[in-house]
Amino acid sequence: MSRKLHSEPSITSLSAICEHIQISNSSRHDKVPAVVKRLLNSWNTKDCFEHISPVSIPSHEKVIDIVQQARRILFPGYFTKTRLHAANLEYYIGKETTDLYEKVNEQITMAIRHDCRRNNLPCTNCEERSQEMTLAFIESLPEVTAILATDIRAALAGDPATDSPDEIIFSYPGLLAISIFRLAHELFRLKVPIIPRIMTEYAHSLTGIDIHPGATIGQGFFIDHGTGVVIGETTIIGNDVRLYQGVTLGALSLPRDAGVRMRHKKRHPTIEDNVIIYANTTILGGDTVIGAGSVIGGNIWLTESVDAGTRVLLKRPELIYSNSR
Amino acid sequence: MSRKLHSEPSITSLSAICEHIQISNSSRHDKVPAVVKRLLNSWNTKDCFEHISPVSIPSHEKVIDIVQQARRILFPGYFTKTRLHAANLEYYIGKETTDLYEKVNEQITMAIRHDCRRNNLPCTNCEERSQEMTLAFIESLPEVTAILATDIRAALAGDPATDSPDEIIFSYPGLLAISIFRLAHELFRLKVPIIPRIMTEYAHSLTGIDIHPGATIGQGFFIDHGTGVVIGETTIIGNDVRLYQGVTLGALSLPRDAGVRMRHKKRHPTIEDNVIIYANTTILGGDTVIGAGSVIGGNIWLTESVDAGTRVLLKRPELIYSNSR
Amino acid sequence: MSRKLHSEPSITSLSAICEHIQISNSSRHDKVPAVVKRLLNSWNTKDCFEHISPVSIPSHEKVIDIVQQARRILFPGYFTKTRLHAANLEYYIGKETTDLYEKVNEQITMAIRHDCRRNNLPCTNCEERSQEMTLAFIESLPEVTAILATDIRAALAGDPATDSPDEIIFSYPGLLAISIFRLAHELFRLKVPIIPRIMTEYAHSLTGIDIHPGATIGQGFFIDHGTGVVIGETTIIGNDVRLYQGVTLGALSLPRDAGVRMRHKKRHPTIEDNVIIYANTTILGGDTVIGAGSVIGGNIWLTESVDAGTRVLLKRPELIYSNSR
Numbered sequence: 001m002s003r004k005l006h007s008e009p010s011i012t013s014l015s016a017i018c019e020h021i022q023i024s025n026s027s028r029h030d031k032v033p034a035v036v037k038r039l040l041n042s043w044n045t046k047d048c049f050e051h052i053s054p055v056s057i058p059s060h061e062k063v064i065d066i067v068q069q070a071r072r073i074l075f076p077g078y079f080t081k082t083r084l085h086a087a088n089l090e091y092y093i094g095k096e097t098t099d100l101y102e103k104v105n106e107q108i109t110m111a112i113r114h115d116c117r118r119n120n121l122p123c124t125n126c127e128e129r130s131q132e133m134t135l136a137f138i139e140s141l142p143e144v145t146a147i148l149a150t151d152i153r154a155a156l157a158g159d160p161a162t163d164s165p166d167e168i169i170f171s172y173p174g175l176l177a178i179s180i181f182r183l184a185h186e187l188f189r190l191k192v193p194i195i196p197r198i199m200t201e202y203a204h205s206l207t208g209i210d211i212h213p214g215a216t217i218g219q220g221f222f223i224d225h226g227t228g229v230v231i232g233e234t235t236i237i238g239n240d241v242r243l244y245q246g247v248t249l250g251a252l253s254l255p256r257d258a259g260v261r262m263r264h265k266k267r268h269p270t271i272e273d274n275v276i277i278y279a280n281t282t283i284l285g286g287d288t289v290i291g292a293g294s295v296i297g298g299n300i301w302l303t304e305s306v307d308a309g310t311r312v313l314l315k316r317p318e319l320i321y322s323n324s325r
Numbered sequence: 326m327s328r329k330l331h332s333e334p335s336i337t338s339l340s341a342i343c344e345h346i347q348i349s350n351s352s353r354h355d356k357v358p359a360v361v362k363r364l365l366n367s368w369n370t371k372d373c374f375e376h377i378s379p380v381s382i383p384s385h386e387k388v389i390d391i392v393q394q395a396r397r398i399l400f401p402g403y404f405t406k407t408r409l410h411a412a413n414l415e416y417y418i419g420k421e422t423t424d425l426y427e428k429v430n431e432q433i434t435m436a437i438r439h440d441c442r443r444n445n446l447p448c449t450n451c452e453e454r455s456q457e458m459t460l461a462f463i464e465s466l467p468e469v470t471a472i473l474a475t476d477i478r479a480a481l482a483g484d485p486a487t488d489s490p491d492e493i494i495f496s497y498p499g500l501l502a503i504s505i506f507r508l509a510h511e512l513f514r515l516k517v518p519i520i521p522r523i524m525t526e527y528a529h530s531l532t533g534i535d536i537h538p539g540a541t542i543g544q545g546f547f548i549d550h551g552t553g554v555v556i557g558e559t560t561i562i563g564n565d566v567r568l569y570q571g572v573t574l575g576a577l578s579l580p581r582d583a584g585v586r587m588r589h590k591k592r593h594p595t596i597e598d599n600v601i602i603y604a605n606t607t608i609l610g611g612d613t614v615i616g617a618g619s620v621i622g623g624n625i626w627l628t629e630s631v632d633a634g635t636r637v638l639l640k641r642p643e644l645i646y647s648n649s650r
Numbered sequence: 651m652s653r654k655l656h657s658e659p660s661i662t663s664l665s666a667i668c669e670h671i672q673i674s675n676s677s678r679h680d681k682v683p684a685v686v687k688r689l690l691n692s693w694n695t696k697d698c699f700e701h702i703s704p705v706s707i708p709s710h711e712k713v714i715d716i717v718q719q720a721r722r723i724l725f726p727g728y729f730t731k732t733r734l735h736a737a738n739l740e741y742y743i744g745k746e747t748t749d750l751y752e753k754v755n756e757q758i759t760m761a762i763r764h765d766c767r768r769n770n771l772p773c774t775n776c777e778e779r780s781q782e783m784t785l786a787f788i789e790s791l792p793e794v795t796a797i798l799a800t801d802i803r804a805a806l807a808g809d810p811a812t813d814s815p816d817e818i819i820f821s822y823p824g825l826l827a828i829s830i831f832r833l834a835h836e837l838f839r840l841k842v843p844i845i846p847r848i849m850t851e852y853a854h855s856l857t858g859i860d861i862h863p864g865a866t867i868g869q870g871f872f873i874d875h876g877t878g879v880v881i882g883e884t885t886i887i888g889n890d891v892r893l894y895q896g897v898t899l900g901a902l903s904l905p906r907d908a909g910v911r912m913r914h915k916k917r918h919p920t921i922e923d924n925v926i927i928y929a930n931t932t933i934l935g936g937d938t939v940i941g942a943g944s945v946i947g948g949n950i951w952l953t954e955s956v957d958a959g960t961r962v963l964l965k966r967p968e969l970i971y972s973n974s975r
Contacts, residue, residue, distance in 0.1 A: 031785055032751055036744045038792040039723065056733050060820060073364065083381050094361045101357055114816070135353040142363040160576070160587035161537060161558045166443070167519055170385060171526035173535075194817055201821035208533050208552070208858050208877045210823075210895070212811060227533045227553045227858070228571075228877045230895055230929075233811045245535075245555055245573070246878070248895070248929055251810070253947070262810035279555075279573055279607060282929060282948060297578070298607060299626050301949050301967060315968035317626060318640035398689065408706050419686045426682055460681055467688040485901070485912035486862060486883045491768070492844055495710060496851035498860075531855050533877070552858045552878045553896075570860070570880055570898065604880075604898055604932060622903070623932060624951050642951060643965035 057114045058107045063198045066107065069100050070183050074145045078169050097138065105134040108192055115193040133190045140186045147219050151178050154222035158242050173207035174223035184213035217241075218273070225279070232268035234286060239273045244298070246280035252303060272308065382439045383432045388523045391432065394425050395508050399470045403494050422463065430459040433517050440518040458515045465511045472544050476503050479547040483567050498532035499548035509538035542566075543598070550604075557593035559611060564598045569623070571605035577628060597633065707764045708757045713848045716757065719750050720833050724795045728819050747788065755784040758842055765843040783840045790836045797869050801828050804872040808892050823857035824873035834863035867891075868923070875929075882918035884936060889923045894948070896930035902953060922958065 068079070073096050077084040084092055109130040116123040155168045155175060162168060168175055180203035184196040196213035204210040208227035211217075215231050218239035223229055225245035231237070235249045251267035266286035275290050277283070278298035283290065290296065291308030300314050393404070398421050402409040409417055434455040441448040480493045480500060487493060493500055505528035509521040521538035529535040533552035536542075540556050543564035548554055550570035556562070560574045576592035591611035600615050602608070603623035608615065615621065616633030625639050718729070723746050727734040734742055759780040766773040805818045805825060812818060818825055830853035834846040846863035854860040858877035861867075865881050868889035873879055875895035881887070885899045901917035916936035925940050927933070928948035933940065940946065941958030950964050 029748065029751060032748050032788060033744065035788050035791060036740065036747050039743055039747070039795065040740055042792050042795055043726070057728070057816065058820075059731070060729060076368070078382070079385060081384070090361065090365055093364055094358065097361050097364070098354065098357050101354060118814070118816070131353050135356055138357060138360050141360060142367050145364065145367055160590075160592065161539075162522075163588065164443070164519065166382065166439070167522050170383075170519060171523045173526060173529060194814065194820060197812075197817050197821045201823060204823060204877070205856050206530050210875050210877060214811075225535050225555045227529070227535060227555070228896060230875045230877070246553060246571070246896070246930075250929065253926075253928060253945070263813065265810075267810065276578075278578060279575065280571075280605070280930070284948075295578070298609075300969065301964065302969075306971075309973055311972045313970045313972075314626065315970055317642075317967075319625065319627075320638045320640055321631070322636045322638075323634055401693070403707070404710060406709070415686065415690055418689055419683065422686050422689070423679065423682050426679060463682060463685050466685060467692050470689060470692055485915070485917065486864075487847075488913065489768070489844065491707065491764070492847050495708075495844060496847045498851060498854060533858050550860050550880045552854070552860060552880070571878060571896070601903075603903060604900065605896075605930070620903070623934075639951065642967075644950065644952075645963045645965055646956075647961045647963075648959055 055113050055117050056110050058111045058194055058198065060198060062103060062107055063195055064202050066100065066103050067180055067183065067199055067202060069096060069103065070141070071179060072096055073100065073141060074148060074179060075169050078166075097141070101134060101138050104137055105130055107195055108133050108187075111193045111195050133187070133192055136190055137186050137192075144182050144186065147182060148175075148179055150219040151175060151221050154220040154240060154242065155224075158222045159224055173209060173226045177203045177207045177209035177211060177223065177226060177229075178217075178221055181211040181213065181215070181217070185215070185217075188213035215268075228280070234266040235268040236270040238271060238275070238292065241271055241274070242276045244277065244279040247277050248282040248284070250282065250284050252285045380438050380442050381435050383436045383519055383523065385523060387428060387432055388520055389527055391425065391428050392505055392508065392524055392527060394421060394428065395466070396504060397421055398425065398466060399473060399504060400494050403491075422466070426459060426463050429462055430455055432520055433458050433512075436518045436520050458512070458517055461515055462511050462517075469507050469511065472507060473500075473504055475544040476500060476546050479545040479565060479567065480549075483547045484549055498534060498551045502528045502532045502534035502536060502548065502551060502554075503542075503546055506536040506538065506540070506542070510540070510542075513538040540593075553605070559591045560593040561595040563596060563600070563617065566596055566599070567601045569602065569604040572602050573607040573609070575607065575609050577610045705763050705767050706760050708761045708844055708848065710848060712753060712757055713845055714852055716750065716753050717830055717833065717849055717852060719746060719753065720791070721829060722746055723750065723791060724798060724829060725819050728816075747791070751784060751788050754787055755780055757845055758783050758837075761843045761845050783837070783842055786840055787836050787842075794832050794836065797832060798825075798829055800869040801825060801871050804870040804890060804892065805874075808872045809874055823859060823876045827853045827857045827859035827861060827873065827876060827879075828867075828871055831861040831863065831865070831867070835865070835867075838863035865918075878930070884916040885918040886920040888921060888925070888942065891921055891924070892926045894927065894929040897927050898932040898934070900932065900934050902935045 072079045073093060076089065076093060082088070082092060109127055112126045112130055113123050116126060152165055152168055152175065155172060156163065156165060180199055184199035187199070188196040200211055200213045209223060209229045211229075211231040212233040214233040215235040215237065217237045218241070220240040221237065222242045223244075224242070228246035229243060230248045230250055232250050249269050249271065251262070269283045269285060269288040269290065271277070271290045272292035274293045275296070277296045280298055281296055281300040281302070283296070283302045285303050287305070288303060289305040291306055291310060293308055294306050294310045294312070296302065296306070297313040300312060302312070306312060397404045398418060401414065401418060405417075407413070407417060434452055437451045437455055438448050441451060477490055477493055477500065480497060481488065481490060505524055509524035512524070513521040525536055525538045534548060534554045536554075536556040537558040539558040540560040540562065542562040543566065545565040546562065547567045548569075549567070553571035554568060555573045555575055557575050574594050574596065576587070594608045594610060594613040594615065596602070596615045597617035599618045600621070602621045605623055606621055606625040606627070608621070608627045610628050612630070613628060614630040616631055616635060618634045619631050620636045621627065621631070622638040625637060627637070631637060722729045723743060726739065726743060730742075732738070732742060759777055762776045762780055763773050766776060802815055802818055802825060805822060806813065806815060830849055834849035837849070838846040850861055850863045859873060859879045861879075861881040862883040862885075864883040865885040865887065867887040868891065870890040871887065872892045873894075874892070878896035879893060880898045880900055882900050899919050899921065901912070919933045919935060919938040919940065921927070921940045922942035924943045925946070927946045930948055931946055931950040931952070933946070933952045935953050937955070938953060939955040941956055941960060943959045944956050945961045946952065946956070947963040950962060952962070956962060
């Protein structure tokens with residue numbers, strides 16, 4: 001030990017040497033407790049958004065588990081290890097659906113309790129409310145599977161690169177995002193806190209498609225490629241609409257304190273039936289209505305309504321050509 | 326029970342009361358079977374794309390496992406827990422490659438069988454075909470590793486933010502997407518169904534880069550940042566091409582029934598050798614050719630061919646400046 | 651075997667016959683060793699970037715594990731299975747932080763050793779340096795948690811779609827990306843090799859938000875939606891800045907050999923305090939400064955500086971309207 005000290009005479013100050021001994025001698029583990037104290041203090045004094053309370057909060061992991069189990073129910077046979085056939089199907093779906101009921105109920109109970117506590121409200125019938133919400137969610141599954149069938153058919157009709165529903169169910173990010181959105185939207189309508197957004201942000205993470213669970217979206221919806229698509233909370237989309245990657249259906253420019261002033265207002269556009277919107281187009285504003293059957297070209301910035309049956313294109317932008325050599 | 330009923334006299338209709346009793350008494354589990362019946366009926370009557378059949382289908386999970394194992398073989402030592410050295414390398418690669426053969430063969434067999442069944446074709450030599458395809462795939466790995474080396478060198482040459490091949494192999498989404506594409510493309514060329522697209526959509530999910538497995542891409546390909554890149558099925562890209570985030574190489578506007586009418590036609594552009602395309606530029610159309618050595622600026626919308634050696638820039642767009650206070 | 655040979659006389663060349671026998675008779679496993687040999691040869695001769703050496707390299711998986719553990723410490727109670735309360739909090743944070751220290755130290759040691767080896771430098775005090783870096787990183791955690799609290803408040807202030815810090819912590823991709831960036835940036839400042847970029851590319855994969863660990867970002871930073879955001883290595887961002895999806899803060903066009911010529915220069919813009927930049931805007935160049943309090947509209951391409959307090963909008967682009975029927 002002292003040998004090591006002497007062998008490095010170039011270290012100039014004593015404190016540096018001491019520090020160096022400490023480094024040489026032991027792990028710096030012994031400095032960790034001081035950091036822990038500072039962390040604990042920061043939560044006591046600074047409102048650092050810790051969550052230390054007698055009430056559990058929903059688990060990110062379990063919400064994702066719910067999404068995956070629901071997909072196994074909505075698309076039986078596609079995401080299962082068990083091979084399904086006519087004889088075991090009812091047993092399988094019955095078991096999965098009962099399991100799902102339990103999991104959803106558990107997470108919704110936590111979400112409601114936590115929300116009551118956050119708003120300093122009593123939680124007298126949280127469990128009953130959770131059971132009602134859970135049942136309503138489970139009962140919506142047949143409708144969800146039916147509407148997703150229209151979405152799959154829309155993908156088949158709109159994409160020249162495939163003629164296989166299996167390929168769409170297995171691998172299309174658009175269908176994945178819409179599936180998760182449709183589940184999350186049922187919970188959003190039931191006013192379940194937190195969980196719907198965890199679901200759609202899970203879809204966002206997997207697909208780059210960001211659909212707020214509050215959006216209203218008709219049947220036969222197809223998003224091709226999808227990365228960068230943003231669909232805001234108060235958007236209304238009709239039936240048989242097709243979007244491409246990078247399309248934003250968003251709010252007009254928001255003031256600095258937008259979070260407070262604009263809450264609960266219609267801030268996002270309305271897209272009527274049979275509209276096609278090409279890649280990287282942005283449509284903004286709560287009063288903006290794209291009339292039925294319109295076709296909006298790519299790379300367009302629209303903040304005004306468009307009559308039904310209109311085709312909108314960008315005037316050919318001026319490009320400058322020169323020899324690059 | 327009745328006590329509870331009487332203690333809540335404000336409930337107005339009997340059915341509401343009854344419902345409430347049920348809520349109070351038990352889980353609503355007992356309503357789940359009715360939902361299951363409705364789900365089963367929906368698949369019987371509505372063509373909801375279930376997969377209930379005596380034939381297994383490829384497993385999403387196992388295809389991802391194949392991709393990860395192939396990467397361990399293509400970049401030995403980077404994604405392994407085992408430390409590799411000259412003495413164990415052959416043993417390690419031998420074992421991984423043999424394992425990979427088995428896994429790929431299993432999934433291809435399922436994919437072919439499933440595809441035959443979907444098209445009502447007999448499946449007389451599915452296993453032999455699968456073995457042939459699997460071997461051809463495994464035999465392509467040395468070429469894939471060689472071409473990926475050119476892609477890594479292209480990243481080193483093109484990105485000022487790194488001088489470390491390790492950083493590129495470990496963390497660059499562009500290289501990840503290209504690696505998976507190059508594997509998927511080999512399977513696509515062998516006409517393996519479903520699996521190539523599951524692979525590239527896995528890459529899309531991880532990186533935001535969406536390359537159809539059918540695209541043709543030369544060596545020394547570099548995508549920087551990458552989120553939002555879309556490269557369509559019939560795109561042809563030469564050697565030493567560099568793309569930035571948000572670049573679309575896509576199809577011209579598609580009619581509503583595009584899925585049927587445009588299938589199997591060249592719909593996406595051709596990019597010749599040594600082209601650079603900057604961020605968020607869109608190039609569309611099967612007849613559009615970007616000549617060798619051209620440089621296409623950012624944010625450009627191009628639907629026409631460009632001669633070799635051309636530099637294309639957007640005319641400076643008119644901006645409106647005002648005081649924001 | 652010979653029997654089989656004779657039974658298929660229509661196959662024309664002997665080699666084809668033999669090949670076919672092999673196919674028919676057995677798995678093609680026996681062709682795998684030849685592929686393995688070719689793979690091994692390719693690494694010997696072609697510089698295919700294998701990593702075969704006596705030195706271990708950082709593990710992608712373990713770096714991700716570190717990120718997740720650090721998040722559990724920064725947001726106690728949000729991502730844990732254990733329910734936290736006043737009585738067990740110190741114990742919990744103490745244990746997590748000590749664990750984190752060990753894991754970080756292990757990976758940093760590997761990263762330094764590997765880097766020394768790559769640059770043919772001796773590695774005399776790699777373990778000491780690693781301990782110093784690890785401690786400095788752990789000691790930065792209280793500051794990181796404090797600055798993340800300002801980021802959460804900025805999200806609450808800027809987003810009308812939520813009034814819940816829990817929703818933001820649980821599900822906002824912007825906060826996730828910033829959290830991981832702030833951790834990675836501490837390691838980047840300490841000159842830890844490889845690991846910071848693995849961290850931010852993990853965030854990029856999860857969120858579509860690509861922030862280089864070298865960027866400098868003030869407090870109260872909010873990215874809404876986020877997919878497609880790119881923030882380059884030498885970007886400087888002040889306090890209370892808000893960005894939307896698809897914003898690029900990037901470098902001006904790069905020559906073909908940019909990787910070598912531009913390394914270590916300021917290539918990316920400076921964004922002063924209180925700036926808002928709307929969706930899909932691109933700001934480029936190391937000398938470009940966006941003055942404090944400016945508001946930059948969406949879809950804009952800027953390569954020049956803007957005075958403080960300026961509002962910049964795109965002149966309404968000319969659109970062509972026609973009847974789509």
